[in-house]
Amino acid sequence: MTRVSLPYLFFWCFAAWALGGMHFFMHNPGGAGLYLPFNMVGWIFVSILIGLGLWQLTRNRLVVWSRLHLWGWLAFMLMLVPLLYSNAELADRALPRLAGLAGGLLFWFALLQCRFDEQGRWRLLYVLLAAISLEAVLGLVQYYLLEPGNPIGYNTNANRPYGIFQQPNVMASLMATGLMLAWFLWLEDRRSLPAIRRVWLGAMLITTPLLLVVLQSRVGLLGGLTGVLLMLPLSWQRCRRNTLILLGLVALGMALALVSMAFVEGVQRGAEVYGDPGVRKYYWQQSLALIGQHPWTGVGYGDFERQFMEFYAAQREQIAGLPPMEPNLDHPHNELLFWGVEGGLLPVLAIIGVALAFVRLLCRAPWRQALALAALVWPMALHSQTEYPFYHSLAHWLTLLVLLYWIDQRLQPLVETPYRHRLLARFAALLIPALVVPFMVTGLQTANAITQYERGGGKEPALLQSALNPLAWLTRLEFNAMSLRLALATAHRNDEALREYLDWGRDFVRRTPRISVYHNMVLALHRLERPEDAERLRQQARRYYPRETRFERNNIQRALSAGVALFPASGAPGA
Structure with missing residues (x-):
C-alpha cells in the first residue's frame, strides 16, 4: 500500500x-472577521494545514525556518507587549x-516544514491564481x-x-494581485507546460483589468497600474x-470594461473621485494627532473606536x-495608524521592521527581478x-503569506535545526484543529441562526436560543438579545428591565459605541x-453623530408615541 506523504x-x-x-457563501449581515462565514470556513482549513505541518516537523526531526519568517515572529512578540500596558x-x-496574526505565522511555519521543491512551489502559485x-x-x-432579486x-x-x-475594494485588490500573478507566471515560469496555460494566463490578463475598471476602486486601480509599472x-x-x-491584453481588458460601462447599468463614479481620498484623509490626520x-503606549488595545470617536468630536x-x-x-x-493609535510606537516599529526585512531580502535579487x-x-x-x-478577508491574508513564503524561498536558503521533542509538536498538531474546527463549525450554525433571526425581523426569539456558540458572534447576539428584552420591557412597562437595559447599554457603548444602542437608551x-x-444622553449622541436624524427631538417623540422600543435587527452592530 502506497503511503501518502503529508506535504502531498x-x-x-x-x-x-x-x-x-x-468561495463558501452563506447569507450574513456583513462585517469583518468571523462575521463573514467564508472566513470561518477558511480557518477550519488553516487549522488542519497547521496540524499537518507540525506533524511533518516530527517526521523530519528538523525545524525548517527562514530569517524573514523569524522576523515575523519577533514582530508578533513585540505586538504582545501593549497587552501589559496599564x-x-x-x-x-x-x-x-x-x-489571526499568530494563526497566519503558524500557517507560514507549516508551509516551511513541507519543504516543497521548486515544482511544488510553482504549483502553489497556480492554485492561488x-x-x-x-x-x-x-x-x-x-x-x-x-438580475434584481438574485439569490x-x-x-x-x-x-x-x-x-x-x-x-x-477587497475584490479589487485581489484582482490586482491576480493581474500581477498572471503577468509574473507568464514571464518567469519557463517550464514546458501545455498551451492551455498561456490561454488561461492571457484570459486573466484581460479579465482582471476589466474588473478593476468596472469596480471603479481607487486602491485597486492604483495597485494594478503601479504593479504593472514594477x-x-x-x-x-x-x-x-x-x-x-x-x-x-491588459489594454483590451480595460477597453472592454469601458464599453461595458456604457451599456451595463450601474453606479458611475466621476473621474474626480480617483484623485480624492475622501473622508479618509481626515481620519488619517486625526489618527496622527x-x-x-x-x-508611547497608545490609547490601549481594543479601545480605538471609543477613543477616536471622542477625540474626533472634540x-x-x-x-x-x-x-x-x-x-x-x-x-x-x-x-x-491603527496599531499606532492603540499600541503606541512599539507595534508600529514591529511592522516597519518586518517591511524593512522584506526590502533587504529583495535586495538579494537583481533590481529588475526585485521590482517584479x-x-x-x-x-x-x-x-x-x-x-x-x-x-475582512482571510483569503487576502493567506495569499500574502504564500507570496511572502514563495519570494523568501526563491531568494535565500532555508535554515534547518534538529528537533527531538516529537510529543509536544504532535500534541499541538492535534490540539489546534481539535479546538478550531468545532469552534468554527458551531460558529457557522450560530451565524445562520442570528442571520435568520434578523432577516425575519426579530420575530423568532427561539433562533437566538438555538445558537450553539455565542462567542463566535457575541456582540451581535448580545445586542439582539438585549433589544428583545427591551421590547418586552416596553410592552409590559417593566421598569426594572428598562434599568437593566440602561446598565447594559452604558457598558456596551463604552466598548462598542453604536447609534442603535444610544437611541434605545434615550x-x-x-x-x-x-x-x-x-x-443629556441625546445631546451626547448628537455630538458624536451629528447627521443622525434619529436623535432629533421630533423623531424621538415620534418613536415614543409609536411605542418603538428598539431599532430593527438590521441596525445591530457588526464586528
Missing part, C-alpha cells in the same frame, strides 16, 4: 480551500486579531448576468461586483515582443471644516494602508420618566 496532503488541503472553501482595559477586544480566477468568474457573473442578494443597481467578499523592467528585458502582447497625544469643535465622522468607525483605514517580486505583494500591501483587507430613559437624563 497539505497541498491538496490547501487546494481544497482555494478552490472550494474560500491602559489595556479592553485588550480582550484585540485578541482576535492577535490570534486558480482561486482568483474563480472569484473573477463570479465577478463577471455578478456584473453581466445577475445572493447582489445589488444590481450599484453593480460593483464584489465576488464573495461583499466589498468592492513588472515592466523585467518583462522588457526578458522579451520585448511578449511585453507588448501583455500590455495589449491622537498618536501625538499618546506616542476636534470638530475646534477645527472648522472637519466633516462628521461616519458611524461605527472601528479602524482608521490604515493599518500602521515586490509587485506580487504590492496591491495588498497598498490596500492595507487605505482600508483593512486582512480583517427611549428607555424617557419611559422611566427621566427626561433630563434622556436629553
Whole structure:
C-alpha cells in the first residue's frame, strides 16, 4: 500500500480551500472577521494545514525556518507587549486579531516544514491564481448576468461586483494581485507546460483589468497600474515582443470594461473621485494627532473606536471644516495608524521592521527581478494602508503569506535545526484543529441562526436560543438579545428591565459605541420618566453623530408615541 506523504496532503488541503472553501457563501449581515462565514470556513482549513505541518516537523526531526519568517515572529512578540500596558482595559477586544496574526505565522511555519521543491512551489502559485480566477468568474457573473432579486442578494443597481467578499475594494485588490500573478507566471515560469496555460494566463490578463475598471476602486486601480509599472523592467528585458502582447491584453481588458460601462447599468463614479481620498484623509490626520497625544503606549488595545470617536468630536469643535465622522468607525483605514493609535510606537516599529526585512531580502535579487517580486505583494500591501483587507478577508491574508513564503524561498536558503521533542509538536498538531474546527463549525450554525433571526425581523426569539456558540458572534447576539428584552420591557412597562437595559447599554457603548444602542437608551430613559437624563444622553449622541436624524427631538417623540422600543435587527452592530 502506497503511503501518502503529508506535504502531498497539505497541498491538496490547501487546494481544497482555494478552490472550494474560500468561495463558501452563506447569507450574513456583513462585517469583518468571523462575521463573514467564508472566513470561518477558511480557518477550519488553516487549522488542519497547521496540524499537518507540525506533524511533518516530527517526521523530519528538523525545524525548517527562514530569517524573514523569524522576523515575523519577533514582530508578533513585540505586538504582545501593549497587552501589559496599564491602559489595556479592553485588550480582550484585540485578541482576535492577535490570534489571526499568530494563526497566519503558524500557517507560514507549516508551509516551511513541507519543504516543497521548486515544482511544488510553482504549483502553489497556480492554485492561488486558480482561486482568483474563480472569484473573477463570479465577478463577471455578478456584473453581466445577475438580475434584481438574485439569490445572493447582489445589488444590481450599484453593480460593483464584489465576488464573495461583499466589498468592492477587497475584490479589487485581489484582482490586482491576480493581474500581477498572471503577468509574473507568464514571464518567469519557463517550464514546458501545455498551451492551455498561456490561454488561461492571457484570459486573466484581460479579465482582471476589466474588473478593476468596472469596480471603479481607487486602491485597486492604483495597485494594478503601479504593479504593472514594477513588472515592466523585467518583462522588457526578458522579451520585448511578449511585453507588448501583455500590455495589449491588459489594454483590451480595460477597453472592454469601458464599453461595458456604457451599456451595463450601474453606479458611475466621476473621474474626480480617483484623485480624492475622501473622508479618509481626515481620519488619517486625526489618527496622527491622537498618536501625538499618546506616542508611547497608545490609547490601549481594543479601545480605538471609543477613543477616536471622542477625540474626533472634540476636534470638530475646534477645527472648522472637519466633516462628521461616519458611524461605527472601528479602524482608521490604515493599518500602521491603527496599531499606532492603540499600541503606541512599539507595534508600529514591529511592522516597519518586518517591511524593512522584506526590502533587504529583495535586495538579494537583481533590481529588475526585485521590482517584479515586490509587485506580487504590492496591491495588498497598498490596500492595507487605505482600508483593512486582512480583517475582512482571510483569503487576502493567506495569499500574502504564500507570496511572502514563495519570494523568501526563491531568494535565500532555508535554515534547518534538529528537533527531538516529537510529543509536544504532535500534541499541538492535534490540539489546534481539535479546538478550531468545532469552534468554527458551531460558529457557522450560530451565524445562520442570528442571520435568520434578523432577516425575519426579530420575530423568532427561539433562533437566538438555538445558537450553539455565542462567542463566535457575541456582540451581535448580545445586542439582539438585549433589544428583545427591551421590547418586552416596553410592552409590559417593566421598569426594572428598562434599568437593566440602561446598565447594559452604558457598558456596551463604552466598548462598542453604536447609534442603535444610544437611541434605545434615550427611549428607555424617557419611559422611566427621566427626561433630563434622556436629553443629556441625546445631546451626547448628537455630538458624536451629528447627521443622525434619529436623535432629533421630533423623531424621538415620534418613536415614543409609536411605542418603538428598539431599532430593527438590521441596525445591530457588526464586528
